[in-house]
Amino acid sequence: MPSIAQSLPQSLRFFTKALSRIQLQRRTFTTTPTVMAQEYKIKGLSSLDLNNGEKREVEVEGIENGKVLLAKVGGNTHAMSSNCTHYGAPLKLGVLTPEGRLTCAWHGACFNVGTGDVEDAPALDPLAKFDVYERSGAVYIKGEEATIKASRRTANVRCAAQGQQKVVVVGGGSGAMGAVQALREQGFQGQITMISKEPNLPIDRTKLSKALIADKSKIEWRSQEWFDSASIATVSDEVKSVDFKSKSISTKSGKSYTYTNVIFASGGMPKMLPLPGFKELSNIFLLRTIPDVQAILGAVGEKKGKNVVIIGSSFIGMEVANALSKDNTVTVVGMEEAPLERVMGKEVGKIFQKLISKSGVKFHMGASVDSAKPSSDDQSKVGSVALKDGTSLPADLVVVGVGVTPATEYLQDNPDIQLEKDGSVKTNESFEVEGHPGVYAIGDIATYPYHGPGGDGSFTRIEHWNVAQNGGRTAAASIANPSVAPKAFIPVFWSALGSQLRYCGNTINGWDDLVLQGQPDEAKFAAFYGKGDTVVAVASMQMDPVMSQSAELMRRKKMPSLGELRKGKSVMDVGLPSGIKI
Numbered sequence: 363m364p365s366i367a368q369s370l371p372q373s374l375r376f377f378t379k380a381l382s383r384i385q386l387q388r389r390t391f392t393t394t395p396t397v398m399a400q401e402y403k404i405k406g407l408s409s410l411d412l413n414n415g416e417k418r419e420v421e422v423e424g425i426e427n428g429k430v431l432l433a434k435v436g437g438n439t440h441a442m443s444s445n446c447t448h449y450g451a452p453l454k455l456g457v458l459t460p461e462g463r464l465t466c467a468w469h470g471a472c473f474n475v476g477t478g479d480v481e482d483a484p485a486l487d488p489l490a491k492f493d494v495y496e497r498s499g500a501v502y503i504k505g506e507e508a509t510i511k512a513s514r515r516t517a518n519v520r521c522a523a524q525g526q527q528k529v530v531v532v533g534g535g536s537g538a539m540g541a542v543q544a545l546r547e548q549g550f551q552g553q554i555t556m557i558s559k560e561p562n563l564p565i566d567r568t569k570l571s572k573a574l575i576a577d578k579s580k581i582e583w584r585s586q587e588w589f590d591s592a593s594i595a596t597v598s599d600e601v602k603s604v605d606f607k608s609k610s611i612s613t614k615s616g617k618s619y620t621y622t623n624v625i626f627a628s629g630g631m632p633k634m635l636p637l638p639g640f641k642e643l644s645n646i647f648l649l650r651t652i653p654d655v656q657a658i659l660g661a662v663g664e665k666k667g668k669n670v671v672i673i674g675s676s677f678i679g680m681e682v683a684n685a686l687s688k689d690n691t692v693t694v695v696g697m698e699e700a701p702l703e704r705v706m707g708k709e710v711g712k713i714f715q716k717l718i719s720k721s722g723v724k725f726h727m728g729a730s731v732d733s734a735k736p737s738s739d740d741q742s743k744v745g746s747v748a749l750k751d752g753t754s755l756p757a758d759l760v761v762v763g764v765g766v767t768p769a770t771e772y773l774q775d776n777p778d779i780q781l782e783k784d785g786s787v788k789t790n791e792s793f794e795v796e797g798h799p800g801v802y803a804i805g806d807i808a809t810y811p812y813h814g815p816g817g818d819g820s821f822t823r824i825e826h827w828n829v830a831q832n833g834g835r836t837a838a839a840s841i842a843n844p845s846v847a848p849k850a851f852i853p854v855f856w857s858a859l860g861s862q863l864r865y866c867g868n869t870i871n872g873w874d875d876l877v878l879q880g881q882p883d884e885a886k887f888a889a890f891y892g893k894g895d896t897v898v899a900v901a902s903m904q905m906d907p908v909m910s911q912s913a914e915l916m917r918r919k920k921m922p923s924l925g926e927l928r929k930g931k932s933v934m935d936v937g938l939p940s941g942i943k944i
Contacts, residue, residue: 399493402428402510404501410439410494417464419444419454422503428510430492430503433475435462440475441494441503443513447471447480447487450513457910460940465914467907470828470854470866478515479547482851483540483831486583490515519546523593527552529841530611530619532601532772533627534558535567536827537805539583540834541625546592548842554593555619557611559600560651563589567650568827571681571763572858576655601628606778606798623800623841626773626787627834630766630806630825635673639734643744645759646734649678650766658682661759666690668758671747673731675701677857678763680718684860686761687721693755694718695726695747705869706901707876710889713903717860717885726753734760766825768807782809786823792840792848793833802840804833812870813944814852815916816898822870826855850944852913861885864909867899867916877927880905888933892924900933908933919943 405421412418412434422428429444431453446453446466455467462475471485478489490513492505509515529545531538534556542554558564562578563586569575589596599613604624611619632648640646645661647654662668666689672679675696683694698704700711701718715725730750734757737745747755768785779798782788787803788796789810795801809823810833832851839846857863873891880887886904890897900912911933915921918939922931 399504399506401502401504404430404494404503407501408499409496410434410501412439415458415460417454417456417458419452420501422510425507425510428507429513430505430510432494433458433462433464435460435475439494441492442473442475442478443489443515445513446485447489447514448485453489455906457907457914457938459914459938463914465907465910467910468862468864469856470852470864470910470913480517481849483536483828483835486517486539486543487514488517489513517543517547519543519588519592521546521551521591521593523551523553525552527622528620529554529623529625530621531556531625531627532611533625533629533805534560534562534564534596535627535629535805535830536564537627537629537830537834538625539564540831541627541804541838542589542592542594542834543584544835544838545842546594548839550838550842552622553595555595555597556589557597557599557601557613557619559598561598562652563596565652568856570652570655571649571678572685574655574659574682574685576652576659578652581652601772603772604776604779606776606801624802625834625837626770626795626801626803626807627805627830628769628772628807629830631769631771632762632766633764635731635762635764637731637733639736639744640760640762643734643736643742645743645757647759647761649682649761649763658686658759658761662686662690669693669756671695671755671757671760672763673747673760674763674765675725675727676705676763676765677702679761680714680859681857682761682763683723684718684721684858687718687723691724692722693724693726695729695731695749695755697728697730699728701725701727706889707873707891709876709878709882710887710901713882713885713887714859714863720860726755729753766806768823770807782823784809784823788821791836791850793837794840800841802837804837805830808833812853812868813850814868814898815896815919815921816871816873816893817868818871820870822868824853824868826853828854850917850942852916852944854909854913861903863901863903864906865899865901866909866913867891867897869893869899871898873898875924877924879927879930879932890924890927895923895925897921897924897927911936911938914938917942917944 403423405423417433431444448471451468457465464473472482478491490509492503494503563582565581603612668690670692672683672694700708703711732748732750735746737743786809793802806825811819812822854866875892877890888905888908889901891899902908
């Protein structure tokens with residue numbers, strides 16, 4: 363079978379190759395002899411002449427492709443890794459705040475320039491820091507060559523578990539990964555057990571739909587050696603029930619695990635259409651796990667040229683359509699007038715539709731599915747999808763992407779906990795479950811109070827990768843240091859829709875107006891979604907770092923009004939004040 367990269371449209375090939383290399387490096391955990399830091403001269407710089415708030419990428423003499431980032435905050439100049447440890451974005455393109463918070467322009471990862479530590483997801487590895495100084499009309503840094511080249515340092519998570527505290531994490535996704543690593547980073551020394559029903563360690567799940575990567579070795583965040591070194595027990599099993607009185611968890615294999623704290627991070631379950639043929643016929647797929655991707659690629663086969671019907675025009679459906687469009691005939695069926703209309707609006711949705719159409723994807727919008735019909739060659743397999751208007755779409759395989767429900771089946775009918783109507787778990791700002799001290803819920807299953815613009819503390823459930831991981835970090839901080847107040851964050855997500863989409867904020871209470879800046883016809887735009895005159899969310903393409911700047915302005919309650927933006931004001935012209943206001 364050809365490589366995954368070869369099977370992707372041109373717009374995704376560099377994305378996949380570059381990120382796989384970065385993540386391979388991120389997963390590696392080795393023990394190396396101590397290497398003494400060496401002095402390296404900065405090319406073309408005679409003095410540390412940066413202004414406060416300025417950042418500058420510089421070359422390191424004597425190291426091929428060696429670069430570091432200089433940033434000046436509060437009168438002090440810092441030297442650090444030049445690239446984000448998530449997907450390798452140049453941090454010179456990011457946003458630097460007065461208190462020394464550096465936000466990546468691509469996906470919202472945040473770092474502390476003073477320590478290099480991660481402050482917000484989705485990065486897991488911190489930045490490396492280097493001594494920087496002037497001498498005799500030149501500027502030097504002190505560091506190790508390998509660390510400079512790697513553009514990251516390894517978080518210190520080594521631990522020999524001790525004491526009576528036991529944290530059990532139910533789940534193995536983004537939230538679980540964020541939680542277990544943050545526990546060790548913040549000094550928690552008790553036992554940690556992570557129970558996941560997936561046949562792999564935590565993965566970068568975003569690559570399943572965006573790039574259809576089926577090789578777990580390319581997308582697992584950490585190796586088993588890493589978990590072992592941190593004394594984090596990884597259990598492949600499925601949780602059956604929770605006894606809150608005895609503080610124990612039972613699994614389907616018959617084992618039981620006691621806890622002093624538990625973090626529910628079980629994610630979502632994709633919905634299958636309750637229509638004729640969809641449960642009976644084969645080659646109809648959901649997408650959540652590596653086996654799901656393997657099954658989809660198996661149905662596509664080496665020869666490709668298949669008729670693929672994608673049901674659902676939201677993010678999963680659009681991303682899969684984009685990834686399968688090369689050498690296949692792909693049709694997207696959506697109930698809205700434009701893809702992603704419910705979240706992004708018709709005008710912006712049409713931009714995405716135009717982009718994906720360039721890859722040959724066809725659309726049936728404003729359409730409803732009636733049933734799946736069997737193939738004339740094999741009655742056990744799908745052969746077509748029938749729409750309610752009488753249209754018949756030939757289908758060798760079907761991918762259903764119509765949303766998820768909280769995966770809380772192990773809490774259903776439990777008399778000691780009350781689930782929300784959608785099956786989620788209600789929490790406070792620390793993601794602690796109401797009425798259950800020491801019990802946390804994060805990610806797709808958590809309904810928590812949102813204090814971003816337009817939120818006003820309303821309870822919402824947000825199915826974003828970053829939100830899950832930040833929720834895990836928040837829960838870990840509460841367990842490791844109970845007196846520490848939760849740190850506010852603005853939800854961020856991204857998508858591959860023929861070009862890279864960035865998004866921050868949330869429309870929990872809806873939006874009623876939209877301002878578009880840039881060149882929308884060229885898919886180069888910033889979209890500002892307003893409730894009244896308040897901007898509650900921002901989406902952008904090819905306008906970095908508008909999204910990251912907007913997220914930081916939202917945290918400070920300094921986002922321009924919709925009226926100001928309509929008159930042409932740019933968020934990039936708004937200074938970032940010190941202090942978080944949400």
